Amino acid sequence: MNAVGRLWARLRRFGHRRGYGVHSPFAFGFLTYVVYERGEYYAYRDLARRHPVSVFQRNGHLMKCRKFLFRLANYVRPAVIRLVGNIGAAEADYLSAGCRPADVVCARPDAAGWAAEGAARKVELVCLAEDVPPAEWKAWAAGPSSESSACLIVGPYRSEERRRAWEDVKRLDAVVVSFDLYDYGLVFYDRSKQRQHYIVNF
Numbered sequence: 001m002n003a004v005g006r007l008w009a010r011l012r013r014f015g016h017r018r019g020y021g022v023h024s025p026f027a028f029g030f031l032t033y034v035v036y037e038r039g040e041y042y043a044y045r046d047l048a049r050r051h052p053v054s055v056f057q058r059n060g061h062l063m064k065c066r067k068f069l070f071r072l073a074n075y076v077r078p079a080v081i082r083l084v085g086n087i088g089a090a091e092a093d094y095l096s097a098g099c100r101p102a103d104v105v106c107a108r109p110d111a112a113g114w115a116a117e118g119a120a121r122k123v124e125l126v127c128l129a130e131d132v133p134p135a136e137w138k139a140w141a142a143g144p145s146s147e148s149s150a151c152l153i154v155g156p157y158r159s160e161e162r163r164r165a166w167e168d169v170k171r172l173d174a175v176v177v178s179f180d181l182y183d184y185g186l187v188f189y190d191r192s193k194q195r196q197h198y199i200v201n202f
Helices: 003-012 025-035 044-050 061-076 089-098 134-141 160-170
Strands: 080-084 103-107 124-128 150-154 177-180 184-188 196-199
Touching (some): 025 061, 025 196, 044 061, 044 089, 061 089, 061 124, 061 150, 061 184, 089 103, 134 150, 134 160
Parallel strands (some): 177 196
Antiparallel strands (some): 150 184
């Protein structure tokens, strides 16, 4: 998404920063310790060496997004990280480093499915790349392998079609909690939580 569009989104979302007005302990903890965490994790330096960026990007939005992916994988602790479509090599590496024991599996956008029928219900973090057609999102987001799983959608606002598809995903029966970070749409399935949609000024 271009810088002007992102700036406009941040201005519109100003009242949704830093978890203000969020009363759910789960959501507030997620926003505090995953979305807005500024601490330096053990792997950041090595990851930055493997995937160098320009001086101008070093403290910019690109690095913020990559570090968020690391923290997300570290938070979910999935047994499987399923990359659907063309996830960038750096982004895939940050996800994998966030949970080293996880198996990283690549999937075609049209091969929607989590764990195989009758298989052990493993915790998965499914990441839908920008090239996954919006028409495929619901199929991927509707059937989690475990209530502790999560599904991440890259770029839900990069077109009107994608925005509508993101709204459809949020309305799925399986989705309990969703976080709208503008650059990412993220859904959780834990039915012990109250159903809620959060807009985040990321």
